[in-house]
Amino acid sequence: MDVIRRFFELLKWCGTEARPLALEASPLRKLPPELILHIASYLPPESAASLALSCHALHSCLEMQCLQPLKKAECSIVNGFLRLLDRDLPSHLLCPHCNKFHSMSSAETHLPSRRTSLTSKPLLACWKADSGSDVKTATHFEFSSTIFRMAMKAHRQGHDTAKLINLLSYRTTNFVRSDFVEQCSATVRIQDGSLLVREQRVFMIPSSQKLPLPWHGGIDICPHIQFATMLGLYMHGIQIPHSDAIEGYENRQGIIYCEHCYTEFRVDFKSYGRAGNAMFVTRWMDIGEGRDPCDFKWRSRLWYRAGTMRRKVTFRRGSICAAFEQKADSEFKFDSLLTAQNEKDLRTKSPWPWPENVELSCDKVRRYFVVRHGTFVPF
Structure with missing residues (x-):
């Protein structure tokens, strides 16, 4: 599934900073891999996949059983996993229309005035949704629902929203x-x-x-x-x-x-x-x-x-x-x-x-x- 392929690319981009080096503060460090696999088998697929991303040790142990199956999982499971992942990616927004992550560092590309200059690229689903629902009439001509959601997510997580507010x-x-x-x-x-x-x-x-x-x-x-x-x-x-x-x-x-x-x-x-x-x-x-x-x-x-x-x-x-x-x-x-x-x-x-x-x-x-x-x- 394309969304999972993009996720694995994002996982590589996040690098080692996204996963602590050891289970230093967890009792799981004392358990053998077989028992960890057994515990993970009782978790919902999306939760088991999240567990596999918590550190290097669990990733090595659970990758084949918990992460790889996501490539063939049902959309509901993939969406559930992405929503869990969304909480731990403060600089990205899980777009409900595109079903993929948008980087907040590129938020200005979602402005209506900028979309017209990107005609060589395919229109994103969230742009089409804004146009189809006539968001500019509901708000104003330079409003973007994607930047709106970015700003509110950043606000809830206690991050600086000045740039996003300025764009809106x-x-x-x-x-x-x-x-x-x-x-x-x-x-x-x-x-x-x-x-x-x-x-x-x-x-x-x-x-x-x-x-x-x-x-x-x-x-x-x-x-x-x-x-x-x-x-x-x-x-x-x-x-x-x-x-x-x-x-x-x-x-x-x-x-x-x-x-x-x-x-x-x-x-x-x-x-x-x-x-x-x-x-x-x-x-x-x-x-x-x-x-x-x-x-x-x-x-x-x-x-x-x-x-x-x-x-x-x-x-x-x-x-x-x-x-x-x-x-x-x-x-x-x-x-x-x-x-x-x-x-x-x-x-x-x-x-x-x-x-x-x-x-x-x-x-x-x-x-x-x-x-x-x-x-x-x-x-």
């Missing part, structure tokens, strides 16, 4: 559109054993426009809350002030949360005078522990692809924001994430004009929902 985040990125500017960034942190993500998108709209909304595009908050067009915000009951009323505008709706996955967000507006009016869309996500692809926090984000029943989840409104920001959600300042350079970039005027005969208005748009206590209620 992305720096402030600017996009110049037709007469408006978009700026987005994402930051990740681990809190209370869960991976939390904060993403903010800012749209700078010319002050000449009546509504501070881009003329095209949509926003995906999560798989359950999606605005196909910018006017979809109004249709769902989100307050959108007119440009001449943004100065002094106060967001009274606050945090809005999804009832079907661990996601919450808020929509804010700010005037930058002649430079334009900005709409801020900030969302927070609790991705979960990353132990198992079937973890409910993770799977609830992929319900439409993973076959999970769409059901309601329970969490306190504002709790994900508070856990990420380390302060009450009411104390979060939506524009506090911008640096002076970020604001300068936002103020940079687009070289392309607003399309002619395109003017956004809510006058003829039907409103289907209103926001009450942070949820969408039919109008």
